[in-house]
Amino acid sequence: MLKSAKRFALTAALALAAGPALGGALGLGSEARPEEVTAWDIDVRPDGQGLPEGGGTVEQGEMLFQERCTACHGEFGEGAGRWPVLAGGYDTLDSDNPVKTIGSYWPHLSTVYDYIRRAMPFGDAQSLTADETYALTAYLLYLNEIVAEDFELTKENFTSIELSNESGFIPDDRPDTPGLSEREPCMTDCKPEVVIRMRARVLDVTPDTEDTSAVTSD
Amino acid sequence: MSTSRKPQGGTTRRGFLSAAGGAALAAGAIRPAVSAGPENLPPNVPGWSRYLGSGVDAYPYGQPSSFESHVVRRNVAWLTASVESSVNFTPLHELDGIITPNGLCFERHHAGIAEVDPSDYRLMINGLVDKPMIFTLDDIKRFPRTNKIFFLECAANSGMEWRGAQLNGCQFTHGMVHCVMYTGVPLKLILEEAGLKTNAKWLMVEGADAAGMNRSVPLDKALDDCMVAFKMNGEALRPEQGYPLRLVVPGWEGNMWIKWLRRIEVGDQPWHTREETSKYTDLLENGKSRRFTWAMDCKSVITSPSPQAPLLHKGHNILSGIAWSGRGTVDRVDVTLDGGRNWRPARIDGPSFDKAVHRFYFEFDWQGESLLLQSRAIDSTGYVQPTKDELRAVRGTNSIYHNNGIQTWHVRGNGEVENVEVS
Numbered sequence: 001m002l003k004s005a006k007r008f009a010l011t012a013a014l015a016l017a018a019g020p021a022l023g024g025a026l027g028l029g030s031e032a033r034p035e036e037v038t039a040w041d042i043d044v045r046p047d048g049q050g051l052p053e054g055g056g057t058v059e060q061g062e063m064l065f066q067e068r069c070t071a072c073h074g075e076f077g078e079g080a081g082r083w084p085v086l087a088g089g090y091d092t093l094d095s096d097n098p099v100k101t102i103g104s105y106w107p108h109l110s111t112v113y114d115y116i117r118r119a120m121p122f123g124d125a126q127s128l129t130a131d132e133t134y135a136l137t138a139y140l141l142y143l144n145e146i147v148a149e150d151f152e153l154t155k156e157n158f159t160s161i162e163l164s165n166e167s168g169f170i171p172d173d174r175p176d177t178p179g180l181s182e183r184e185p186c187m188t189d190c191k192p193e194v195v196i197r198m199r200a201r202v203l204d205v206t207p208d209t210e211d212t213s214a215v216t217s218d
Numbered sequence: 219m220s221t222s223r224k225p226q227g228g229t230t231r232r233g234f235l236s237a238a239g240g241a242a243l244a245a246g247a248i249r250p251a252v253s254a255g256p257e258n259l260p261p262n263v264p265g266w267s268r269y270l271g272s273g274v275d276a277y278p279y280g281q282p283s284s285f286e287s288h289v290v291r292r293n294v295a296w297l298t299a300s301v302e303s304s305v306n307f308t309p310l311h312e313l314d315g316i317i318t319p320n321g322l323c324f325e326r327h328h329a330g331i332a333e334v335d336p337s338d339y340r341l342m343i344n345g346l347v348d349k350p351m352i353f354t355l356d357d358i359k360r361f362p363r364t365n366k367i368f369f370l371e372c373a374a375n376s377g378m379e380w381r382g383a384q385l386n387g388c389q390f391t392h393g394m395v396h397c398v399m400y401t402g403v404p405l406k407l408i409l410e411e412a413g414l415k416t417n418a419k420w421l422m423v424e425g426a427d428a429a430g431m432n433r434s435v436p437l438d439k440a441l442d443d444c445m446v447a448f449k450m451n452g453e454a455l456r457p458e459q460g461y462p463l464r465l466v467v468p469g470w471e472g473n474m475w476i477k478w479l480r481r482i483e484v485g486d487q488p489w490h491t492r493e494e495t496s497k498y499t500d501l502l503e504n505g506k507s508r509r510f511t512w513a514m515d516c517k518s519v520i521t522s523p524s525p526q527a528p529l530l531h532k533g534h535n536i537l538s539g540i541a542w543s544g545r546g547t548v549d550r551v552d553v554t555l556d557g558g559r560n561w562r563p564a565r566i567d568g569p570s571f572d573k574a575v576h577r578f579y580f581e582f583d584w585q586g587e588s589l590l591l592q593s594r595a596i597d598s599t600g601y602v603q604p605t606k607d608e609l610r611a612v613r614g615t616n617s618i619y620h621n622n623g624i625q626t627w628h629v630r631g632n633g634e635v636e637n638v639e640v641s
Binding site for chain 1: 292293294295296297298299302303328329342343344349350351352353354357360361382383384385386387390407410411412422424428429430432480481483485487489490491492495496499501503504505506507508509510511512513515525552556557558559560561562590594596599600601602604608609612613616620628636637638639640641
């Protein structure tokens with residue numbers, strides 16, 4: 001309420017009500033036609049909202065993957081260079097080298113469809129048909145040993161697929177370190193000695209810049 | 219590069235000097251202080267005090283002095299697979315005050331810079347609204363405007379440092395943050411134009427680039443302080459910052475500030491997009507991950523001295539740095555010269571805006587002794603910037619994101635500065 005009160009003058013000048021349900025106050029913009037919304041509305045949610053009609057098989061997906069995806073992701077989704085690894089990595093999340101793939105990490109299959117549909121192949125986004133996207137998604141499930149090689153993914157069976165790490169996520173519970181109310185920060189004689197434990201120069205991975213040399217003292 | 223902005227010189231003395239100076243700079247390593255000659259110093263009269271300089275319109279869009287050509291964004295090539303899906307870093311060590319110049323704001327793209335013709339720009343609002351809408355850029359500019367200064371920090375800023383000191387320069391360790399003034403429209407006004415259904419709880423915001431970058435934003439945040447911005451620091455958004463329109467999500471991780479904003483879908487639950495599941499989730503030591511870790515915790519860094527900005531003079535010196543918090547203003551910054559044994563309050567100077575960068579200074583005397591510099595910021599909620607070890611104790615070292623731990627710079631006797639970790 002306080003924030004509303006502060007903004008009262010502005011709000012009044014704009015002749016706007018505080019409630020979110022009142023639309024069209026300024027008469028700006030134009031109504032989107034149904035075909036415009038359909039063409040741009042490409043997102044897919046975990047509950048299946050947004051999935052288009054259609055389907056595709058693992059076999060179809062494999063052919064597409066070899067043709068359009070392996071240059072970056074490798075033949076088996078293992079990733080080339082620094083491009084993302086798509087398959088495997090099970091039981092690594094609590095290790096020193098976690099491998100976060102669709103199978104090991106992603107919580108929802110809808111994310112795979114949504115992302116391929118909007119962003120893949122890299123540099124030729126939104127070029128795949130709905131069926132092709134189903135097929136690629138099916139193949140990625142197969143690479144992650146979630147479905148058999150004769151599987152067909154469709155709009156109808158899509159939400160029945162569960163990924164293993166769906167329960168691996170927790171809400172944000174920060175702040176997770178002591179604040180002022182728990183501990184007044186120390187100002188004087190806070191530790192007996194200070195030792196350097198690690199130096200960036202040992203790794204020597206910093207890009208060269210011309211302005212770090214020629215240090216002088218006077 | 220440094221000669222490109224110089225007008226063509228003729229056979230005049232001025233032209234010759236100009237060309238010679240340009241050639242010297244183009245050669246690379248020579249800094250202005252080194253290339254300067256005694257003929258420019260008292261009791262002599264330097265050329266710039268005798269001869270006419272360039273006229274107006276020599277540079278219709280002004281550029282920094284050629285002597286500042288080293289002040290640029292830089293990337294770390296080995297970090298990413300391609301330059302189209304990559305990041306570069308703001309040269310924090312060269313900047314002062316609280317505002318980042320537009321051309322130095324770090325870049326982070328997922329499919330390169332979309333070049334959007336503003337006359338063909340459209341913003342669509344659909345989903346749980348009374349009436350799906352399309353707005354042109356002109357439509358957006360007819361809404362009531364607001365001006366706000368906010369920092370934008372990538373959630374992965376300092377992410378390379380989770381396992382220890384790695385990159386030698388605050389540009390690289392902390393340069394995924396910038397702070398500019400945005401001019402735009404409160405998102406609330408645009409949503410109200412479409413009319414929100416009573417079951418509306420979330421937004422999916424989506425970019426027009428070839429990544430179609432999309433994120434879920436809770437409606438409460440959208441109605442509270444989000445805006446769509448078409449200007450930064452008074453001029454049109456730079457293409458690399460989302461021209462012609464970007465989302466502004468104050469205090470929250472930069473990935474949510476969708477650039478080239480093309481569509482907002484209103485819904486009743488989050489979408490769990492790739493950028494909020496596969497990426498931008500924080501893996502903990504036990505294998506569980508935090509998700510929807512939106513707020514950027516209070517953080518600070520000393521920008522000078524730092525590895526790219528060594529100490530050059532004994533005697534009186536200025537320590538300078540920046541601090542910011544995604545939860546409010548920065549109330550206090552302490553600095554230490556001895557690795558955290560003793561702390562003293564720094565002086566915050568300049569405006570203190572909510573969810574904006576704050577500038578701090580600390581004056582000190584240096585006689586060539588070894589220093590271990592740190593800064594520790596405390597925000598208006600009482601949040602105290604933790605040490606890196608405190609963060610690791612809670613989260614392990616696999617989090618990638620949200621590393622706001624205290625940074626240590628080691629100043630050697632010759633003034634060189636190195637990124638280190640201390641006990």
